[in-house]
Amino acid sequence: MEFFFTPKSVAVVGASPNPFKGGNFILRNLINRFKGKIYPVNPKYQTMEGLPCYPSVNDIPGNVDMAIIFVPAKQVPQAIEDCIAKGIPGAMIESAGFAEIGADGEKLHRQLLKVKSKSPIRLWGPNCMGLVDAVNNHVFSFMVPEALKDGLIPGHVSLIVQSGMLSGGFLMDIISNRITGINKVCSVGNKIDVDECDLMEYFQKDDQTKVIGLYLESIVDGRRFINLCRKSSKPVVVLKGGKSASGAEAAMSHTASLAGNHRVTEGALAQAGVCEAEDFKQLVDICRCLAIYSKRPAGKGRVAILTASGGAGIVATDFVEHFNLSLAQFSDSTQKALEKLFPHWMPVKNPVDIWPAIEASMGKGIDVFHEALKALLYDKGVDAILMAGFAGNSSVSFNMADIAEKSSVSGKPIFLWLFGLRDAAFQAQTEARLHGVPIFQELGRAVECLSAVLHQKEKTEVSAEKSDALSFRELPKDLLNIIKTAHGPLDEHVSKMILRSGRIPTVEEKITTTLDECLTAADELGYPLVMKGIVLGGIHKTEMGLVQLGISERGSAEKSFTSLMEKMKHKGRVLLQKQIDGKVELIAGMLRDLQFGPCVMLGVGGIMAEVFNQTAFAVAPLSHADALNLMERFPARKLLDGFRGSPPLDRNKFAEILIALGEIGLLYPQIKEIDINPMIVAASGPVAVDATIILD
């Protein structure tokens, strides 16, 4: 991949002398910045922008490390053949007109893949804006050269963007707002070959990249992507387009990509320690903060708020709670240090409204804001500081160099919210960037980004732990045979036999076909009992009237058997189960996601499942920590803690079940879905009471 990033020579196939065309922009962007050799390629010209121009890459005298392709889509396959013939290791195809335009483009896409299959050449794009590298000063893109006149700001945020327009827009917005330094912006387009995973891998080794931000509409190889995120030593932030059902449809038409079930994606990203963004500028905001604090600061997310406006303190406090942080309690010595700054009547507490102290100290030459900041930083109960102030015409102005130094010495993040005059705010923002101080125009965004910084290690801790090796779960031959030969849903009894072999606790049960068998089984199991009629394809037993609960003695058992058999027209069997008592009913399951493969699901079970549609997902295989984290991410996790006299769930025991579900999914690709509903939390632990396995 290195040839894309640090080539010594670049060919521009489709270079143009017309100053209003993309083929000219690419060339001029190279001439303006690139230090290596530049070869314009266009059979119509002999020179271009003062450089010799070649009819084909094969006519270029020297080695070519990388070619930028900007000819009409139909000519691209030939251009790539030429690159292969020339031995060029990488081509960045910036032409559009491929899979994103429908059938005709898909044909070209396949043609291109065929051409590529003969060679180790790497293809970037097509339908992309290429690469901008602010640190190496490379613009391998048809961005208008004039748009870059303000100058790139080198920094530590690298972006991977699956949308050409947006990658350009991101860059222009960032450059003109001078808000953050950028390392590389990679526009990946249709990802015919080079994808987000390749770039993620490259960025892991790139010293100058401290944080990786991605805008993705599809994830090409979900399992590889998630593994890269898990192993990433650098924070990863993802904005996934196509979350809603209609958004996913839009995504498919846009870059011919698969948006997937966002709940699964959300679970996979959380499991891998990825921070999820939801809007474009917010993605950049989170990235710029994580570039400043790229290791999780110590502490527990206890925030001190220091403000010149009481109202800002109050609303900031609301946001602190909203974003899962807490308000710091000050130590006695902090309290005393602050009280010295304040008039006697002012009760000092968090949030600290500094205004009365500023008034009290006016003319005394004391910088109370910074004195207060010092006191807060000393406090061991304070993990981070949020300051709010006004830009312009204010007695309060922030000394960015001092704030940056104080944060660096203490190791505690200091975030600023600045409200007020546009020009003063812009000036403060520029100065803050130079010193590495996170500054915001919106209070909520400031707290949101602080939360992303303070919560990053919790995620990394989970993601760092390796998955346990698969513990082989051998199935008896008859069950194995069913899995290999049957299709569609298996009946409850068989499904649970498979789960039991996979070491998942299931309810004690017996299958019977005659009344005699039934009564013997009933006596053996003991009362109370549940009886169910099992017919082929009968997965809606309750609705079919094939479930009888609370059978308390032999007489009822006999009656139930007869009645069930009649309902099934004597074509089914009757399943007897011990009745399991427990107030908590869960769903545990496995599904095979198109992007992420086998995933484990935890949800609210029983009749509440549809009302409280609360679920959490994780990609298999699950480590023990992954399984615990899945329970922690389960929105209805209060169900697991025991209530009204129910004992809490044994989370370690339940983790084994979740791990097993994932492993069964991995071991038996014929299994499409497993649905345990309900999984009742009994006194002895969780028990699968009903279950369906669906085969491919």
Next chain:
Amino acid sequence: MEFFFTPKSVAVVGASPNPFKGGNFILRNLINRFKGKIYPVNPKYQTMEGLPCYPSVNDIPGNVDMAIIFVPAKQVPQAIEDCIAKGIPGAMIESAGFAEIGADGEKLHRQLLKVKSKSPIRLWGPNCMGLVDAVNNHVFSFMVPEALKDGLIPGHVSLIVQSGMLSGGFLMDIISNRITGINKVCSVGNKIDVDECDLMEYFQKDDQTKVIGLYLESIVDGRRFINLCRKSSKPVVVLKGGKSASGAEAAMSHTASLAGNHRVTEGALAQAGVCEAEDFKQLVDICRCLAIYSKRPAGKGRVAILTASGGAGIVATDFVEHFNLSLAQFSDSTQKALEKLFPHWMPVKNPVDIWPAIEASMGKGIDVFHEALKALLYDKGVDAILMAGFAGNSSVSFNMADIAEKSSVSGKPIFLWLFGLRDAAFQAQTEARLHGVPIFQELGRAVECLSAVLHQKEKTEVSAEKSDALSFRELPKDLLNIIKTAHGPLDEHVSKMILRSGRIPTVEEKITTTLDECLTAADELGYPLVMKGIVLGGIHKTEMGLVQLGISERGSAEKSFTSLMEKMKHKGRVLLQKQIDGKVELIAGMLRDLQFGPCVMLGVGGIMAEVFNQTAFAVAPLSHADALNLMERFPARKLLDGFRGSPPLDRNKFAEILIALGEIGLLYPQIKEIDINPMIVAASGPVAVDATIILD
């Protein structure tokens, strides 16, 4: 109140010749703008800023319509006495040092109230920044005159802000960002007399005000406020500070105000058709859009997205769903009109990615963006349009005048998201404001504000309906006597007798003290039965083992009676109830909120109450529409729709119960709380199975 807004003469008590002091800022702001008479008052000077200066307001020769007070807090009561003596109808006290500073200030607050009590004078503040009126060009405030040099932008948004700093900040931010016109900004401070309700009333009559935005830390008179909001013909947007438990604590120390239970506040605001904001700039953003579209546009929130970036279209689609809007389906004729603009290979659908059409039409002199916009506006299935584009160096530029006209002619809102170069974005923003086009820097915010505009009438419809008159619910004398004389919790049986008299359906039950009574009662009620032991103060019957379910015949009844009596040491009574079957258990209740008075609550009941802490509130009295709206706002409303064979709840019947709960709260102020838990949804309708009434 008119004297505060359009006085003919203003006295400045505490005027100062020192150009760095607030008392001078106030004076200069008047001199710079105010057309009426200005009287500086300060016993130390004879003239000030070229005007005669008076030792006291009583020395002023003419009438004074309004006095701005800016002397130290201790001198304020005397200054107000002087104003009263002079017959000044209103004083704006901008001095700080009152209730916000603790005990000393509270004393002054009380002193001020005492002075005021003798006179009809209206007091504004203290501890506030007064009033800025951009339409009348009044700055009755100690804002630094230089901060206003960019000029006020007259407009239709009026703000009421309970935070001096923020009201100044709001204004400076708005002015320098040229983002919206402003009518009036009222900083209300400690609200010793003039409060948000007085100002709301004034704004109702103020022709120039089209939308009212409030930042509040406390609501002085919740019931009056909510009534004003309900009746408001203009959209009301509220940012309530102090939502979290710790935020509320901060609020109390800041302006000595009561933050209240935010869930109740949230319910009250929603019921009254108020749009709730959560951040400062967001509040202004929502207000500026509602000022442009101050009546709800027709339609059902079906949005067409028109963008030059596929990625923006995809993420916009996600936000459309997130903010409860939907993607419009295009009609055949729209489809055809759009297809004409696009190359043949491009499938046209919503979101419309216009880029291929722009490329296809280049050099042909067709403004495809506006052609497409026209097609979308013609479509009856499109209620609003969201456009996304780039600011600067782009082939796409928006013609704001044309957009504004198209929106006005079609009656359909057109919202813009602009991404890109800072200066170009600012220029576009300024132009958009001049033409009344809502424009945004963040995509999510654009959709959020569009949602606020498109959902406004739904709220107004609810709020417009008058509450039904109280239907008198007469209690028998013995129950009335209990309410009047008892204290604390009433037992279940008595509580339900009261509810039954209030026409709330309760379970059929009988209270017994002897075994004979019990068995007779059991036979009369019929089996299965529930039996409960009733002891004084025993509100945790389940935990005390005093509930026995599923009593199916006489023998069990006898056993249960004996066992319950033993557990109660023969000091209690035994309550027999018919066992009510139903899968859905709700909580319905009444509580007396400190800010809003009697409120009705709806929640998830039974054992799931603590796990799924989902509730909704409304202020009593409830109209029928209010009650239906309360059910609609209930987060677990799916419970009401019937599922797995349970019939749906009869919402009209349940509305009567909710209305009755509110009326009981209003009629009997001795009742502090009513808690019906569970309210079981039986086949016959909802039935109160257990209930507790708590008296003061």
